[in-house]
Amino acid sequence: xxxxxxxxxxxxxxxxxxxxxxxxxxxxxxxxxxxxxxxxxxxxxxxxxxxxxxxxxxxxxxxxxxxxxxxxxxxxxxxxxxxxxxxxxxxxxxxxxxxxxxxxxxxxxxxxxxxxxxxxxxxxxxxxxxxxxxxxxxxxxxxxxxxxxxxxxxxxxxxxxxxxxxxxxxxxxxxxxxxxxxxxxxxxxxxxxxxxxxxxxxxxxxxxxxxxxxxxxxxxxxxxxxxxxxxxxxxxxxxxxxxxxxxxxxxxxxxxxxxxxxxxxxxxxxxxxxxxxxxxxxxxxxxxxxxxxxxxxxxxxxxxxxxxxxxxxxxxxxxxxxxxxxxxxxxxxxxxxxxxxxxxxxxxxxxxxxxxxx
Numbered sequence: 001x002x003x004x005x006x007x008x009x010x011x012x013x014x015x016x017x018x019x020x021x022x023x024x025x026x027x028x029x030x031x032x033x034x035x036x037x038x039x040x041x042x043x044x045x046x047x048x049x050x051x052x053x054x055x056x057x058x059x060x061x062x063x064x065x066x067x068x069x070x071x072x073x074x075x076x077x078x079x080x081x082x083x084x085x086x087x088x089x090x091x092x093x094x095x096x097x098x099x100x101x102x103x104x105x106x107x108x109x110x111x112x113x114x115x116x117x118x119x120x121x122x123x124x125x126x127x128x129x130x131x132x133x134x135x136x137x138x139x140x141x142x143x144x145x146x147x148x149x150x151x152x153x154x155x156x157x158x159x160x161x162x163x164x165x166x167x168x169x170x171x172x173x174x175x176x177x178x179x180x181x182x183x184x185x186x187x188x189x190x191x192x193x194x195x196x197x198x199x200x201x202x203x204x205x206x207x208x209x210x211x212x213x214x215x216x217x218x219x220x221x222x223x224x225x226x227x228x229x230x231x232x233x234x235x236x237x238x239x240x241x242x243x244x245x246x247x248x249x250x251x252x253x254x255x256x257x258x259x260x261x262x263x264x265x266x267x268x269x270x271x272x273x274x275x276x277x278x279x280x281x282x283x284x285x286x287x288x289x290x291x292x293x294x295x296x297x298x299x300x301x302x303x304x305x306x307x308x309x310x311x312x313x314x315x316x317x318x319x320x321x322x323x324x325x326x327x328x329x330x331x332x333x334x335x336x337x338x339x340x341x342x343x344x345x346x347x348x349x350x351x352x353x354x355x356x357x358x
Contacts, residue, residue: 019061019062019063021035021036021039023061023063024054024057024058024061024063027057027060027061028050028053028054028056028057029053030050030053030054034046034050034054035054038051038054038055078107078108078109078135079108079109079110079111079132079133079134079135080103080108080109080110080111080134080135080136080137080138080319080322080323080326081110081111081112081113081129081132081134081136081137081138082096082099082110082111082112082113082137082138082139082140082163083113083115083122083125083126083129083137083138083139083140084096084112084113084114084115084140084163085115085117085122085140085141085142085165086114086115086116086117087112087114089264089265089266090265090292090294090295090296091264091265091292091294091309091311092140094311094312094315095140095163095164095311095312095314095315095318096110096112096315097311097312097315098311098312098313098314098315098316098317098318098319099138099315099316099318099319100315100319101312101315101316101319102315102316102319102320102323103319103323106323108135108323111129111132111134113125113128113129115142117142118142119142119143119145119147121142122141122142122143122147122149123147123148123149123150124149126149126150126152126153127149127152130152130153130156130158134158135158135159135326136158136159136160136161136322136323136325136326137153137158137159137160137161137322138160138161138163138318138319138322139160139161139162139163140162140163140164140165141162141165141167141209143208143209144165144166144167144168144208144209144210145167145168145208146167146168146169146170150167154172159322159325159326160173160174160322161173161174161175161176161318161319161321161322161325162174162175162176162177163175163176163177163314163315163318164176164177164178164211164314165177165209165210165211166210166336167210171334172334173334174321174322174325174334174335174336174337175335175336175337176314176317176318176321176336176337176339177211177314177336177337177338177339178211178291178309178310178314178338178339178341179338179339179340179341180211180214180215180218180291181214181215181217181218182338182340182341183215183291183307183309183340183341184214184215184218184219184261184291184307185218186307186341186342186343187261187289187290187291187307187343188218188219188222188225188261190289190305190343190345190349191259191261191287191289191349192225194257194259194287194349194350194351195257195351196257196258196259196287196349196351197226197227197228197257197258198226198227198228198229198249198257198258198259199219199226199228199229199230199258199259199260199261200230200231200232200242200245200246200249200258200259200260200261201216201219201229201230201231201232201260201261201263202232202234202242202260202261202262202263202267202268202270202271203215203216203231203232203233203234203262203263203267204233204234204263204264204266204267205233205234205235206233206263212263215263215291216231216263219231219261228249228252230245230248230249232245234267234270237270239270239273239274239277242270242271242274243274243277243278246258246260246274246275246278246280246286247278250278250280250285250286257287257351258286258287259286259287259288259289259349260275260286260287260288260289261289261290262288262289262290262291263290263291264290264291264292265290265292265293265294265297267290268288268290268292268304271288272288272300272301275288282301282348283347283348283349283350283351287305287348287349287350287351288301288304288305288348288349289304289305289306289307289348289349290304290305290306290307291306291307291309291341292306292307292308292309293306293307293308293309293344297344297346298346301347301348302346302347302348303346303347303348304346304347304348305343305344305345305346305347305348305349306343306344306346307341307342307343307344308341308342308343308344309339309341310339310340310341310342313339314339317337317339321335321337
């Protein structure tokens, strides 16, 4: 298995084996220097007839310039990289669509590298991408720690924009992400309006990911408004720990409605499994809401209520900010842009306890 997962949108031009500038020049009956001038857009000394003849030969032979060799001369590779924490997370491809929209229109090819939620692998990928002479990097960090490889981006003045997550001890990198506190407030306000009084919050380990910390802190700050609040940190796929908490919560419910709040779509699927293993039904026995709105959300359990992230806009804005930095057309001072989530109400938060009382 390859250690670097790369997807190239728009293509990287590489010359077919055996076809060289010399071959083009010989067929077009011009010098290699004339072909080089044509390829680099310097056609001042070429007649229109000569330029047309070179173009026709290039098309006939299927010649494509060697992008690597040209980048050495021009100091421009035309490459932007997106390093993501986990490509299997449905959130990530949605963001990449927004990124691709900008890189295509700006004339850049996009390399995508999957860090597999491993900071060491992320460092390795960054080193590889620097060797590929990328002009800028979009980074969704696997951790909030500044590794030597990431520090080298600062040393080498490589433009970088963070996606959704901040880094500790780094203030001079731009970031575009969700307003995590606002998104969680939307979820909690909805549950309260539906009559839920007890909540279990399910999250992946929050310590090293800023977006998780922000969501957890928002839940904790709402403690006073709930009859009971439990935090469960998912560290593996074993649902037994969450099952125990749900059983405990329901055993002392006194007919007060309980809901599970999930930090993302991955923990939501984990919670669904645990709730079903408890013998509970959603929403008859327990409500469920999550941050993020993957494609499958409307089809599971009659529809899971969610706070949708503006994933396309997030990727779009992050990529545009990076392109502006590369082309030096944007603002130089770092900015942190927060985009609002939107509540999508579905079947999973219909509070049957409240309906019975009414």
